[in-house]
Amino acid sequence: MANLNDDLARYLISTVSKRSGVKSDLVRAWERRYQAVTPTRTTGGHRVYTDQDIARLKLLNQATNNGHSISQIAQYSLDELKNLLKNEVEVVPALLSxxxxxxxxxxxxxxxxxxxxxxxxxxxxxxxxxxxxxxxxxxxxxxxxxxxxxxxxxxxxxxxxxxxxxxxxxxxxxxxxxxxxxxxxxNPCAADAPRMVVTTPIGQLHELGALLAAIIAELKGWQVTYLGANLPAEEIAAAVKFTDARAVTISISFCTDDLVVPKEIRRLKKLIGVEVALIVGGRAAGHYKAVLDEVGVLNIQGYGHFREILDELAANKPAT
Amino acid sequence: MANLNDDLARYLISTVSKRSGVKSDLVRAWERRYQAVTPTRTTGGHRVYTDQDIARLKLLNQATNNGHSISQIAQYSLDELKNLLKNEVEVVPALLSxxxxxxxxxxxxxxxxxxxxxxxxxxxxxxxxxxxxxxxxxxxxxxxxxxxxxxxxxxxxxxxxxxxxxxxxxxxxxxxxxxxxxxxxxNPCAADAPRMVVTTPIGQLHELGALLAAIIAELKGWQVTYLGANLPAEEIAAAVKFTDARAVTISISFCTDDLVVPKEIRRLKKLIGVEVALIVGGRAAGHYKAVLDEVGVLNIQGYGHFREILDELAANKPAT
DNA sequence: CATAGCTATACAAAAGCTTGACAATATTTG
DNA sequence: CAAATATTGTCAAGCTTTTGTATAGCTATG
Structure with missing residues (x-):
């Protein structure tokens, strides 16, 4: 159980003692004498510990029980302590660092x-x-x-x-x-972050590409509304209106022989207007190059390119 | 994170106290001493809280029960508190009031x-x-x-x-x-829990019903493989094979006039065999009653009924 | 006008802190 | 090997901080 909250956890000494199995007095003694742990303090002077500290004390406790001298191992890192114990008895399942x-x-x-x-x-x-x-x-x-x-x-x-x-x-x-x-x-994003709708057009049922695009955009600080796969142009446009999005990203990963995709793209662009950027990506996007160029679409060439486009769009103020 | 609905949420301290499980006096003390919450005030000076505040107090309460020091965690954000508690569910078995x-x-x-x-x-x-x-x-x-x-x-x-x-x-x-x-x-489920595949058949694009079914089944202790919407019978059957599932649940919420759904159901049943239960639910399931009866499908009448079916199936040993 | 809320202060139990001491073991050293 | 020294876990005394709760007098709200 690798804890993500190492910097969040805030325990007082009694809790630490209970969890680590080391008596409060001893915890303090170890700190005073060997700096085995170095808790922060409250303004009033009480010690404040993290999960790391607890883990550390647990290991130290085991090690001393195994005969090690506290003064010698007190300053070992967590990893060193784990190794130490691993070689003796299989006391603790080791975690990678x-x-x-x-x-x-x-x-x-x-x-x-x-x-x-x-x-x-x-x-x-x-x-x-x-x-x-x-x-x-x-x-x-x-x-x-x-x-x-x-x-x-x-x-x-x-x-x-x-x-x-x-x-x-x-x-x-x-x-x-x-x-x-x-x-x-x-990655909590700011309230004024630029907004984007991500989906796939009707007939396109593969959502992995769109999903990845949504995640990347979110990491880039966009407020993404992800809508899953297979939406007609009117619906996508409605979502854009609702969210006041600055861009739409759709993923096309499969070539259909019919004309659905080109038609949908033309309709979508007409519905959302020039103010809203239309980004198209996915394996099969190249297949429809003619339409994309005609309509004025940002055609993604790989995820690196997508990132660049996102940065550019985010930099440009909304054209309003 | 300013939510539109926060403006609507207006609770007085007694309500907050009841819902969060923290006594009024203590809520005030936490505010005075650590600014754990910062309610707005009525013109007359009464504290006014939001839903966020309630959630927050509830989490703080839980965290202190888990040994965290209130003075240290009082100013954490909702997300931080959630993270803090995520890994500690086992410490205090929910004695929540x-x-x-x-x-x-x-x-x-x-x-x-x-x-x-x-x-x-x-x-x-x-x-x-x-x-x-x-x-x-x-x-x-x-x-x-x-x-x-x-x-x-x-x-x-x-x-x-x-x-x-x-x-x-x-x-x-x-x-x-x-x-x-x-x-x-x-709800971590046991390794030997019965397995189930949940999806919607081809042509059925609405996944809310299936999603809910998946969640309910998971809460009932099943190991659910959720596959999203719109899968042909062969694919569903393949998933059943792969996972060695004991049941398949598909949701049908929309009546199509064509014969796709009946055909898919017949094919699916044939492919998975009698050993595997086929459960069909959703608004429009009744529309296909004839097929369902013919093929031998468990037709769900509401979510309560679904739960019952799950229990029965779980109770019966796999017929192998 | 009664209920519920507010402020301010107070209080007490629980839990912490520091300092210093003290045996019981280890480890060195003569 | 024994004496000297170091290490280590525990405790106690005296004082402070934290934290939940309580009291008292006043005010807002329905």
């Missing part, structure tokens, strides 16, 4: 494999667990950039070659949609 | 109105906030039963009469889907 950025990118690749395996195995629970762990270990940024983006690209590819079925995609979308909650929570 | 059940049901009605207003206003952010607060205040059970179920019914009705547009439904689904994360987290 995060490293440098490059380490994390490497780690992400590891996660991609695991996650993809879970997708293939259709194991939603495992997939979600991997995502959660990755999120903690990699941080939101790296998670999106080096895990989610490549993973979804792979899934898209394999889906086209028939290695994966549509259900795989549905299942994955489902998990990621519920993850949105954490992602959003990590 | 949340008032009697009937009180909560009454409260839920209040929330229904607010949530519905947010849906009409297409205000996703406010809707999500209300959901979150309601979840804290009502508890998962009451939340599902007395807020979510009736709310979705209302939305369905209004959608049919044209008062709401399809986008409203999409937006609401989107929010609820992301909430799934919390709901699931509150």
């Amino acid at each position: 995060a490293g440098s950025t490059s380490d994390r990118v490497y780690l992400a690749e590891d996660y991609i494999e695991k996650c993809y395996a879970a997708v293939v195995a259709f194991d939603a629970k495992t997939l979600e667990t991997h995502f959660e762990n990755a999120l903690v270990e990699l941080g939101t940024e790296t998670f999106i950039e080096h895990l989610l983006t490549p993973l979804l690209t792979i899934i898209g590819d394999r889906w086209r070659t028939g290695e994966l079925r549509p259900v795989h995609e549905h299942m994955t979308s489902s998990i990621i949609r519920s993850l949105t909650y954490i992602l959003r929570n990590n | 949340a008032g009697s059940t009937s009180d909560r049901v009454y409260l839920a009605e209040d929330y229904i109105e607010k949530c519905y207003a947010a849906v009409v206003a297409f205000d996703a952010k406010t809707l999500e906030t209300h959901f979150e607060n309601a979840l804290v205040e009502l508890g998962t059970e009451t939340f599902i039963e007395h807020l979510l179920t009736p709310l979705l019914t209302i939305i369905g009705d209004r959608w049919r009469t044209g008062e709401l547009r399809p986008v409203h439904e999409h937006m609401t689904s989107s929010i609820i889907r992301s909430l799934t994360y919390i709901l699931r987290n509150n």
Whole structure:
């Protein structure tokens, strides 16, 4: 259980004592004599501890019970303490610690494999667990950039070659949609942030691309209204009106032979007007290049490009 | 986070006290000493609180019960408090004094109105906030039963009469889907729990019903794989195979004149076999009664009935 | 006009703090 | 090996902070 609230938790010494199993007096003695923990203080002078401190004291307690001298190990880091204990008895299940950025990118690749395996195995629970762990270990940024983006690209590819079925995609979308909650929570956005609607046009049932776009935009500080897949132009336009959005992003990942998509795009642009930017992305967007150019659409070439467009749009004041 | 509806919410201290479980005197003391809440005042000087304040006090109360020092956490934001408590659910088994059940049901009605207003206003952010607060205040059970179920019914009705547009439904689904994360987290299910696949058949694009069914089943202890809307029978069957599910629930909320739905149901039943229960629900399910009876489907009559069916199925050992 | 709210002050129990001391073990050292 | 020294867990005394609750007199609201 890696806690995200290390900097949030605020305990007084009695709680710490109960949780760590080290008596209050001893906690103070360890601090006084060896700076084993260095709690902050209230204005009145009471010690204030974090979850880290508790974890630390727990480990120190175990180590001393195992015969180690407190004066020798008091200043060890959490990791050192864990190692210390691991080698003796399998007292504590060890947790990995995060490293440098490059380490994390490497780690992400590891996660991609695991996650993809879970997708293939259709194991939603495992997939979600991997995502959660990755999120903690990699941080939101790296998670999106080096895990989610490549993973979804792979899934898209394999889906086209028939290695994966549509259900795989549905299942994955489902998990990621519920993850949105954490992602959003990590990045509260300002009230005056620019607003955007994200969806897919009618006939386009694959939402992974749109989902990713929504997440990226949210991380970039946009207020995103995500509407899922398969919406007719009028509905999208209505959402734009309702939210007073400055941009609409739609994802097109599948070429249909009929003329639905071009028609929808023309209608949508007409309905939302020139004030609102229309961004189109997705694997199959290139297929409709003619319409896109004609109508005046921002055609995304990859997620890096999408980010650039977002920055530009955010920089420009609303043209009103 | 200035929500439009905060302006509407006006509670006096006694109400706040009842709902949050913190005595009036203490609420004032927390304000005076740590600015834990900062209510506005009437012209006469009486404190006026918002829903946010109530949620906040409730969380603070819980946190202090878990050993946190009030002086240290008093100024945390709602999100910070939620994070703080997320990892600690086990510490204090919910001894929450949340008032009697009937009180909560009454409260839920209040929330229904607010949530519905947010849906009409297409205000996703406010809707999500209300959901979150309601979840804290009502508890998962009451939340599902007395807020979510009736709310979705209302939305369905209004959608049919044209008062709401399809986008409203999409937006609401989107929010609820992301909430799934919390709901699931509150109810970890056993590894040997019976498994179920939930989705809607091809042509059925409305997922609210399915979503609710998924949530209810999860609360009942099932391991649910939710697949979103609009899946052909082969895909659903594949998911059943993959997950080794004991039941499939599909929601049909819209009557199409063509024969797609009956055909899909027949095919689905044939594909999954008799071992796997096929549960069909949704507003328009009755319309296809003939097929349902012919094929041997469990036709849900309301959510109470659904619960019963779930219990029965869970009780029967897998027929293998 | 009664109920519920407000301010201000007070109080007491619980929990903290510091300092310093004291045995009971370890560890060094002569 | 024994004496000297260091380490370590505990305690106690005396004082302060935190925190929930209570009292008293006055005021707003329905």
